[in-house]
Amino acid sequence: MQNNLNIITRKAERKHCRIFGKVRYLTKEVDVRILDMSVTGMAVEIRAPIHAASGSRVQILADDLGTLHGIIRWTHNGRLGIQFDPNSNARAQVSSYFRFFHKEVKPVLTR
Template sequence: MTHEGNVQRVSSRTRTSITGNVSCKTGSSNGIVRDLSEEGICFQLLFDIGAQTGQEVTIRSEELGFLTGIVRWTRGDRIGIKLKLSSNTAAQIASYFKFFR
């Protein structure tokens, strides 16, 4: 396992402050998308939802629409989500970068 400082990202990340909601089988919470890439999201939760690594989640926001993904990591009130890649997901992320950034 590599240390966080040595991690090489597949896609560059953009800092954001997009508000939204994350839901999984153990709960749901509003929060903020802290950073965004074509493949993933760092989401800061307002409430602990008991998200576990490997668990499927849905993300809803006005700017991004409806996305799905898998929890890759949890650290305090933040979770890392690897997006399920599809042409629809790619279009939604591209639209955000084009119109909202």
């Protein structure tokens, strides 16, 4: 799916969630809140600058999900879009989370 700005967006269904964890880039770890997630990626809100460019490989560490590997696809206003590494078992871990642990969360504030 493409919009007018020629930005490629996620095709998989997104589900809102509130999971806290960390994003690790090289030797730096930053606290994050996972805003929404699909089986192909996630959007996270970062608590401090991470200085990673699009295309950088990162690890996502969360108690509910375990360790996931991904690639930063976009950054904007303290948020990151992360696509899961297709060579990892991220799809299975996220599917398992949705099957056993996920409770639907409605956004508190709207934009």
